Amino acid sequence: MSLPKPNPRPKSRPKPGDLQARLRSAYPDARCALDHADPFQLVVATILSAQCTDARVNLTTPALFARFPDAASLAGARLEDLESLIRSTGFYHNKARNLIGLGQALVARHGGVVPADPAALGALPGVGQKTANVVLANAFGVPALAVDTHIFRVARRLGLSKATTPEKVEADLCRQFPREDWIELHHQLIFHGRRVCDARRPDCSACPLLDLCPVGLGKVKDPHLGMKLQVPASGLPTSALTPLPPPSSSPLRIVSLVPSVTELLVQWGLAAQLVGRTRYCIEPRWIRNSVPTVGGTKDPDLARIRDLAPDLVILERDENPKEAAEALTALGIPWLALQIRSVKDCAAALRQLGARLGVSEAAEPRAQALEASLKGRRRKGPRTLALVWKQPWMSAGPDTYMGDLLRQGNLTPIGPDGYPVLSEEDLQDLAPRLILLPSEPYPFNRRNQAELQKRLPAAEVRLVDGRALTWYLSRTEEGLELARSL
Numbered sequence: 001m002s003l004p005k006p007n008p009r010p011k012s013r014p015k016p017g018d019l020q021a022r023l024r025s026a027y028p029d030a031r032c033a034l035d036h037a038d039p040f041q042l043v044v045a046t047i048l049s050a051q052c053t054d055a056r057v058n059l060t061t062p063a064l065f066a067r068f069p070d071a072a073s074l075a076g077a078r079l080e081d082l083e084s085l086i087r088s089t090g091f092y093h094n095k096a097r098n099l100i101g102l103g104q105a106l107v108a109r110h111g112g113v114v115p116a117d118p119a120a121l122g123a124l125p126g127v128g129q130k131t132a133n134v135v136l137a138n139a140f141g142v143p144a145l146a147v148d149t150h151i152f153r154v155a156r157r158l159g160l161s162k163a164t165t166p167e168k169v170e171a172d173l174c175r176q177f178p179r180e181d182w183i184e185l186h187h188q189l190i191f192h193g194r195r196v197c198d199a200r201r202p203d204c205s206a207c208p209l210l211d212l213c214p215v216g217l218g219k220v221k222d223p224h225l226g227m228k229l230q231v232p233a234s235g236l237p238t239s240a241l242t243p244l245p246p247p248s249s250s251p252l253r254i255v256s257l258v259p260s261v262t263e264l265l266v267q268w269g270l271a272a273q274l275v276g277r278t279r280y281c282i283e284p285r286w287i288r289n290s291v292p293t294v295g296g297t298k299d300p301d302l303a304r305i306r307d308l309a310p311d312l313v314i315l316e317r318d319e320n321p322k323e324a325a326e327a328l329t330a331l332g333i334p335w336l337a338l339q340i341r342s343v344k345d346c347a348a349a350l351r352q353l354g355a356r357l358g359v360s361e362a363a364e365p366r367a368q369a370l371e372a373s374l375k376g377r378r379r380k381g382p383r384t385l386a387l388v389w390k391q392p393w394m395s396a397g398p399d400t401y402m403g404d405l406l407r408q409g410n411l412t413p414i415g416p417d418g419y420p421v422l423s424e425e426d427l428q429d430l431a432p433r434l435i436l437l438p439s440e441p442y443p444f445n446r447r448n449q450a451e452l453q454k455r456l457p458a459a460e461v462r463l464v465d466g467r468a469l470t471w472y473l474s475r476t477e478e479g480l481e482l483a484r485s486l
């Protein structure tokens with residue numbers, strides 16, 4: 001992209017006509033990024049795209065539409081079948097329920113056909129204003145301007161809106177631009193947000209809108225990052241943000257010492273860059289045959305790691321020993337250590353990893369969705385003891401990631417902090433109302449459940465999916481759903 005000549009006295013907001021001319025020449029190919037063949041496929045794909053990248057949705061929908069090609073087949077789908085097909089798009093319990101409800105509503109109210117009427121569309125299960133606008137615009141050519149995370153950010157940076165909700169930003173944009181241009185503008189702003197105006201690292205020096213942008217020229221604070229972007233003496237930014245490390249090429253040879261991070265990297269499409277994993281990094285199953293192991297999480301084989309010549313090793317401070325990081329430093333191998341003790345930490349870690357691995361586009365919506373899910377008042381639910389080991393009994397305390405997950409799910413985690421050993425008397429004294437027996441790290445089974453239930457008859461003892469509760473990042477959304485369902 002060529003650099004435009006800077007305007008020495010930029011206006012606080014660009015003229016709509018100037019902006020459209022620039023966007024048209026920069027993004028002549030701007031179009032809907034969700035693959036679809038008809039309105040039904042588009043409404044399904046748009047529902048799946050909530051808190052998920054379009055690329056991930058496009059990987060998911062071919063198998064989904066092969067199995068459920070129309071509203072009638074979706075209406076009769078079994079929940080488990082649907083969940084297994086859309087699992088990788090996140091929040092799959094809710095999405096699957098909405099899709100079945102969508103199929104049933106389309107059959108019952110519209111003869112199995114997606115309506116082109118905004119009110120009828122908006123009344124369908126899982127279809128909010130944004131989804132309705134996307135479907136109206138792309139399937140029926142009805143002028144609409146759905147504001148997603150990219151448009152929200154770019155519009156505010158360009159000074160087109162000061163509003164703090166997508167609905168108000170949408171109203172501001174619709175007021176300023178001709179109705180017949182809304183669909184085109186929607187796609188152009190999304191392309192611009194994805195390709196240039198990144199959430200964390202806007203590439204202002206290569207931006208085709210630079211001389212029109214008050215934020216890029218350092219005139220006003222970036223409303224998204226809450227700080228001014230640095231502008232050098234020449235008036236042109238050479239890099240977007242000084243507090244971040246200088247941009248470097250994304251790592252090509254990654255060793256992951258954290259099982260759930262390994263799974264996350266595969267979810268982000270980085271499997272080809274994974275050159276090493278611990279023997280506990282076993283999801284998805286197929287990596288067991290294709291990515292070599294480098295020991296365990298507590299005792300990584302440093303000689304093996306060195307031989308693999310990685311340009312990044314990923315660790316987690318509680319999961320891996322600090323000596324491993326020290327040894328990597330001595331070997332001159334770059335590493336990145338996360339620290340995760342809460343759901344909030346997960347949002348920060350997603351952003352940190354996304355920026356380092358060059359996949360902020362995949363990381364940011366997920367981080368934002370997690371943060372959004374933490375808002376609102378929590379109820380103080382039943383006193384809940386999460387056991388993680390037997391002989392001796394050990395629990396996950398309130399200050400651990402699992403403790404926070406339970407708290408966010410409106411339960412009240414109890415017991416000492418950390419991972420304490422508990423005696424039989426401790427179990428009685430804690431008087432839990434709910435006892436959770438996860439399937440890992442200790443493989444609790446029905447016999448353990450029955451034994452414990454006999455000893456503590458006042459408590460409800462439940463077997464639960466251990467990976468949902470302990471695999472942070474790759475399964476945090478699943479863990480939240482599980483905790484809330486309890």
Ligand code: SF4
Pocket residue numbers: 154157158196197198202203204207208209210213214215216217
């Ligand atoms: S100049 Fe920078 S902040 Fe402004 S639109 Fe371009 S990339 Fe975004």
